[in-house]
């Protein structure tokens with residue numbers, strides 16, 4: 001067992017085994033991901049899983065995991081909001097794994113309960129909320145946080161309009177149709193949340209975006225007006241602070257004004273862009289976030305935490321009421337009255353890992369300034385990457401980076417839109433197969449061919465501008481090779 005006074009001694013040799021295997025696997029990989037097709041790589045895992053036995057299993061399977069990883073610590077692995085975790089955060093997470101506190105009741109997590117509460121107050125202040133009035137919880141990520149924000153919106157706004165407790169009586173079958181307004185570049189979890197909440201994905205009104213994928217405020221105003229004219233109920237506006245593909249920040253102040261005008265809930269999905277709050281230079285991009293009713297933040301993106309490190313915050317604790325639950329075996333009322341607080345009623349989950357701990361340790365170790373410097377470094381790397389793309393005649397930059405990501409594409413001979421899409425998709429798979437680079441691939445909102453784009457997401461502050469330039473040249477070489485092979 002890993003706990004107790006003897007736990008550390010039991011763990012010690014095993015951790016040595018893991019560290020040695022991590023080093024062996026990474027050395028054998030020798031790049032951002034292993035070379036080979038998915039089938040070849042799967043066969044290796046099957047072999048190891050079948051062969052692993054007894055005390056050898058830990059080292060053998062760890063080496064296979066490390067070898068077979070797309071490692072965000074490699075400068076040529078820059079596709080997704082998939083960060084290389086800080087060593088100090090991973091070490092802190094080891095303590096959590098060893099002790100296994102669970103955040104649903106005080107008697108499973110005395111210290112961790114207090115720490116999560118303290119951390120959330122600090123993060124509420126970072127967002128610009130009054131930390132005494134706000135409430136929040138650690139989540140699995142932006143997906144869960146967005147669901148929570150929209151659930152509270154449903155219970156509050158629809159509950160008020162329908163004159164009933166929606167969390168008890170359900171979504172009414174009659175009355176004004178509830179609508180959610182989000183940009184066409186909003187995260188897909190917004191639509192999925194609408195489905196889970198019984199509103200249906202069709203309840204989401206897709207608001208057009210500009211070239212940078214930022215919501216058009218006049219289009220939002222028009223969509224709200226038309227919806228109100230149809231007699232619908234504007235339930236929520238979801239503003240994205242940092243779209244997954246371009247890092248664009250929706251006009252938060254205008255969204256807050258419109259939410260107030262129409263009585264809608266404002267949820268800001270800052271799963272990516274919330275990291276800008278750590279940087280003096282970039283924080284002004286998020287001006288207005290403090291007016292949101294609820295916010296999603298992800299510390300496993302611009303926060304360098306191992307997954308999961310999601311955060312959900314609500315500006316006013318009383319709007320959280322519909323989630324509160326009492327389970328006689330976890331948070332009996334007399335215990336709470338006697339001073340034993342439990343966090344059960346703040347989460348959709350019951351058993352819950354102490355993910356606040358690694359964030360708390362990181363925040364104290366580096367400070368906001370230390371983390372902000374990492375954000376600024378990644379922002380600067382993205383700008384350098386965009387410059388490198390501009391310098392390549394075969395590449396076309398979509399837009400300057402707002403945060404740490406940007407879109408671009410390879411433009412082949414002839415530049416036919418459908419053919420361009422094919423070449424870009426294929427060159428990315430070529431890079432994966434050859435184990436050379438992990439580059440993102442996405443599509444711009446809209447219809448028809450010519451929308452495929454490649455994406456670089458710079459989240460590794462140890463990467464250099466030269467590394468990024470090498471990555472860009474690697475993409476060009478793969479594009480040329482792809483064209484030649486056709």
Ligand SMILES: *Cc1c(COP(=O)(O)O)cnc(C)c1O
Pocket residue numbers: 081140141142143144187189240242243244269270271272298310
């Ligand atoms: C990543 C992301 C999400 C989803 O968050 P998870 O942590 O993956 O659940 C939601 N919204 C935006 C804007 C994101 O970038």
